[in-house]
Amino acid sequence: MDVFPPADHPVTAYSEEQIIPDQVKGWQHLTAPKPADWVQAGQLADDWDFAQDILDPDERSWLRREENRVFLTLQFPVRGIVDDAWTLRPLGMVLHQQSLTTLLAEDLPSLSPFFEQMEHLSSPPESIEILAAILKILAQSYEDALHQLNMAIHENERQLDWTQSNGDFFTLLEISKSLTRFEVALVGNIATAFKISRLAEIRDDLPATRQVDTALLELQVAHERARVYAGTSTSMMDAYAGMVQNNINHGLKVVTVLAMIFYVPSMLATLYGVNTTLPFQKTHWIFWVIVCSGLGISGGLAALFKRKGWI
Template identity: 80%
Template structure:
């Protein structure tokens, strides 16, 4: 969950000198946690940024330290809904030392962090960073796969029901895909900057992994763009189909009203309380009935030939 900032967040003292290397992870850190982790008081603003769920992807170098934020896809608050959001991961890269910061645990990263905690010795910081980028790309691929499956399921449902609930579900999917597009643009730009870091270029295996992750992020962005376009096109198509069905229904009702209008008119005319021609004869009823049925049948055949009914 989002963590509010303590009132004494500016009361941090200078942090002790961090260890030469290693990995550490902080989840929703408080100022005391930040200090115990060996982070400088001046860098507390970075932790505050990560606590903001709307924080965008970016990279900034400050001397020997590199501050990075990346946006990971997460399911919305309603587990049954097809809505997705983004949550930031903060990374502080300082030589062979790397620190990751989260406002709350993220499902795509939890297995990786659990594995890291059980290692006897931490890998190189650039290797950890490359692995995180690979997980980032894979998490978007998995999320896009689920959203694409949701689009197909919703399409089949709309074919049967065309209910407002299904339209709202498709709208939520389209909004999630649009958010993915925006987040992926920021992640791609940040990943490209990461690949240009001297620390990365000096480590060929890590550089190759990051280049691969960058390519996968670009592919994910293209897929998100295509899926978003597909969702929008489906909404437009079904909205047009619903409007067409409404127009067709109104046309059928109008045609049926015209068919039954003629016998109703004749029955009304010969039902008024006044003197009418041939009202004393026995055959006038059959003449009026036959005339009404004939005209109505003729109109029905004409409208049927035109495909209106």
């Protein structure tokens, strides 16, 4: 658990009946907090359910106001270390007057540099400015993730052109699933960012208002890109699935045509190989008649099928 208290103010523990005092200002961050850490950070024990929600990786983006406090969550894209699969992780924030508390179940690569920078500042920015900066980082993290997914789509397309293996199809399926998750998550993030832009605390700060509006626009652009990329990946899967099915049908047709070509000489050889009396079996030229007839008929069939483009 990491707790970064305001640089110029000590952290004090408060009981469940107490209200968060107005003199607690600045920014503090908690990673995987426990109930004691939550109360020590100046939060009400009654609000511990909110901290538990952040520990759920499937927590959606939302915002609600309770008296003079604002609770909100945002979904950040995270790339897996082992399988490179993209997932979503929630970031929780509690805004109370001039204080901002951020919560994470685990450190996020897109936010860690910003939090480390804030930790070493002797005088951190206002809570509203930090909230606006986090929204900008959120929009940029989706832009970076979508750029990497787009590159993965093109790389997978080149692989499918050569191999058409099941592994490449599963890779494309995972990309499509990630894009769909991003598209859904961005809808919630955009709605939450819009609610943030309507907060009185934001509207009272003109630079923060502009930054939040810019982040909201970038999130909308990212959502449109995610929608387009998701449609592209789905269309690619349908196209390659159709191509594979067409190749299978073509292969079966070729096998059938070859079987028909070799069927005639095989039939003649079978007829004149039975142990019974046959016409002209004692003549010396019947063998060549059968061979030439079989080859002639097979050659004619092969030429016909070749002209029709079946082989």
